[in-house]
Amino acid sequence: MGEYFTFDGLREIILGVIASFVTAALVALAGWIIVRTGYGSAHRNAQRHLRQGRVLQTAGDFARARSEFETSINLLREHPTPALLAEAYLRLGDTDLATDNWQGAVEHFKLYRELASKKAKVPEDLVCLRIGRAHLGLGNVDEAFRFLDEARRIQERVSQNPLLGETYVRLAETETRRKRPDAAREHYLRAINVQERLRDRRAEAGSRVGLAEMYVLTGDHESARGQYSAAARLYRAAGDAGTAGLIEAKAAAIAA
Amino acid sequence: MNDSFISKQGFRELVANAFHIYFRNAPTLIAICAAVLLPGYLITDTVGYFAPDDAKAVQAFDFALRAFLQVVAELFLVGEISQAAFGQPTSVGRGLTRASARGVGRLIGTNLLALAVIALVVLVIGSAGVLIALAEHPVWGVFVIFLACIAFVLLWVRYIFVSQVVILQRVYWVSALRASASLVTGSFWKTLWYGTVFTLVTALLSAAIVAIPLSPWSEDFAGYWIVESIIKNAVALLLFVPISAAFWTLFYYSLRIESDRLTTADIVEIQSFGNL
Numbered sequence: 001m002g003e004y005f006t007f008d009g010l011r012e013i014i015l016g017v018i019a020s021f022v023t024a025a026l027v028a029l030a031g032w033i034i035v036r037t038g039y040g041s042a043h044r045n046a047q048r049h050l051r052q053g054r055v056l057q058t059a060g061d062f063a064r065a066r067s068e069f070e071t072s073i074n075l076l077r078e079h080p081t082p083a084l085l086a087e088a089y090l091r092l093g094d095t096d097l098a099t100d101n102w103q104g105a106v107e108h109f110k111l112y113r114e115l116a117s118k119k120a121k122v123p124e125d126l127v128c129l130r131i132g133r134a135h136l137g138l139g140n141v142d143e144a145f146r147f148l149d150e151a152r153r154i155q156e157r158v159s160q161n162p163l164l165g166e167t168y169v170r171l172a173e174t175e176t177r178r179k180r181p182d183a184a185r186e187h188y189l190r191a192i193n194v195q196e197r198l199r200d201r202r203a204e205a206g207s208r209v210g211l212a213e214m215y216v217l218t219g220d221h222e223s224a225r226g227q228y229s230a231a232a233r234l235y236r237a238a239g240d241a242g243t244a245g246l247i248e249a250k251a252a253a254i255a256a
Numbered sequence: 257m258n259d260s261f262i263s264k265q266g267f268r269e270l271v272a273n274a275f276h277i278y279f280r281n282a283p284t285l286i287a288i289c290a291a292v293l294l295p296g297y298l299i300t301d302t303v304g305y306f307a308p309d310d311a312k313a314v315q316a317f318d319f320a321l322r323a324f325l326q327v328v329a330e331l332f333l334v335g336e337i338s339q340a341a342f343g344q345p346t347s348v349g350r351g352l353t354r355a356s357a358r359g360v361g362r363l364i365g366t367n368l369l370a371l372a373v374i375a376l377v378v379l380v381i382g383s384a385g386v387l388i389a390l391a392e393h394p395v396w397g398v399f400v401i402f403l404a405c406i407a408f409v410l411l412w413v414r415y416i417f418v419s420q421v422v423i424l425q426r427v428y429w430v431s432a433l434r435a436s437a438s439l440v441t442g443s444f445w446k447t448l449w450y451g452t453v454f455t456l457v458t459a460l461l462s463a464a465i466v467a468i469p470l471s472p473w474s475e476d477f478a479g480y481w482i483v484e485s486i487i488k489n490a491v492a493l494l495l496f497v498p499i500s501a502a503f504w505t506l507f508y509y510s511l512r513i514e515s516d517r518l519t520t521a522d523i524v525e526i527q528s529f530g531n532l
Contacts, residue, residue: 009312010386016316017375023317024324024368032361083357087529123344126528158343160260163527165520195520197263199513203520238516 042079046072050088057091062099069095086112090122093130102137109134125154129167136174145174165194169207176210181218185211205234209247216254225254258343262523265510267450274502277340284346285498288332291352293493294486296325301485320375326497327367327419331355333501334423335530341506342527354530358426366422366432370415373433378408413448414440419501420508424526439511447511454503462492 053068069092076085089112096105109131112122132147148171155161172187188211195204212227228251235244261273278285300318307314336351355363381404389397417436421427427435440447466488477483512518 007390010383012312013316014379014383016313016318017320017379019313020317020320020324021368021372021375023321024364024371027328028361028364028368031364032359034360090528122528126524129524158258158260160263161343162260162262162520162523163342166524198518198520198523199264199516200519201516 042075043081043084046075046079046081046084046088049075050084050091053088053091053095057095057098062095066092066095066099082115085115086122089115090130093134097130097133097137100137102134105134106131106138123154125151125163125167128154129163129170132174133170136170136177141174141177145171145178148174160197162194162198165191165198165200165203165207168194169203169210172207172210172214176214176217181214184214188214201234201238202240205231205238205243205247208234212250221254225251228254260343261341261506262509262513262518264513265506267453270450270503270506270510271454273341273506274499277337277502277506278499281336281340281346282498284336284348284351285333285502286494287348288336288351289329289494289497290490291348292329292332293325293497294489296328297322297489297493298482298485300325301481301489305481305485320371324368324371326493326500327371328364329497330419330501330504331363331367331423333498334419334505337498337502337505338424338509338526338530340502341509344527354423358423362428363422366428367418369429370418370433370436374408374411374415377411378404381407409448413444413451416440416447416451416504417508417511420505424508424530439508439515439517442515443511447507450507454500458496458500462496465495466492 049068049072053065053072056062056065056068069088072088073085073092076088089108093105093108093112096102096108109127113127128147128151132144132151135141135144135147148167151167152164152171155164155167168187168191172184172191175181175184175187188207191207192204192211195207208227208231212224212231215221215224215227228247232244232247232251235241235247259276261277265273300321304314304318332351332355335354336346339346382401385397385400385402385404387397388400391397414437415433417439418432421432421435421439425432425435509518512522
């Protein structure tokens, strides 16, 4: 061990570490060149537009995100790369969902399904969930239920599936619009159970607000007030004091 | 019915679930690991075999390059382990192509950056310690070397989730280093404790398996070193690298849940685009 604590030992260790980093950098560079030469400039441009669109979508600039995704799709139609094209259609569909362009969303998700291959595949339950949401927006309640129930059926094959939180909420919304309050309540309660496990306070608060509104419709004001109060506490814990205030006002209005 | 392991977990649960994921998906995880690690280890073993026994530069080269290769293997494993953690089927082809689709250079480069930061800080402080010790101040030298060890532990814990961040959050370079450090903030001691215990246990088990003479040939056999290299690497690393990657990926999800940084929307995003 003492031989490492000499000038020569130290120099050799430093040289060895530097050599390993140079080798690793060369490996990374070789990997980059091999992958890069496998694709043309159209592919790289499409990838860049897709990445840019994703950033804009996250930032909430949906108009510019849409334009980036459309540019990416146009490039990928000429030089198809199934995985990227699938992602572009899904992202465009998600942008449609966020901007209430329900018809556009259904079309883009259908286009995704047409080109989905074994290699470039989004889980079927998540595609069903998206199509179900779009149909719900369009007011096709029965069609929405069909897709959402299919998503639920697939997701329930995995025990404790965290994705079920979103699906149960959408199913509850569908059941509320189908005037089936008991089924809606069941779905909201199941969603809350999943969201509690994930500690997703904002989503849980949203589910509790939905449940409260459903109780208001059925005339159960006491339960509604309890759910509104719980939702307000959750919003406050998540740092959203503004929404918490609005929900507390609703709870107070019911109490009055 | 498959199980999902996306939840807040304690140490025992993390270890048990990491083993569960490994045994349920062993062929896929071993195949991905073998494709990445075996060629690299063969190179380091060849260099080590032909180098003189006292060549410290080669030992340092071998150590650093092996650490780097394990990180690269983890990169290729994380996506499939995440799939398994969601109770979904895994695939070798998808595991290998996912990293290519995201840009191999960027993925490896981000991990290399993390390793380079750790190596630079530790080498600079450690070298200063050795120089001080050589300048007839052994106590101060040992103290500075001790500081280098603390710096190593600090940075290792901060950058432990870089592979998970680049694959699952699609964040790269300095942003990935920041994301990993930010995830550990508030759970530093827990991460250090879990990480140290897990790493020590796997290292001990790995060393115990490597110590077993598995080669059917004697040491006089000309190709003994290459057979020994392949067997040791296959047994120790193809077994422990996937389990280690599974442990850290499950711990990554657990910490995100614990720090309220995993929303339903994030999960839908990870599962939707994680395979593309």
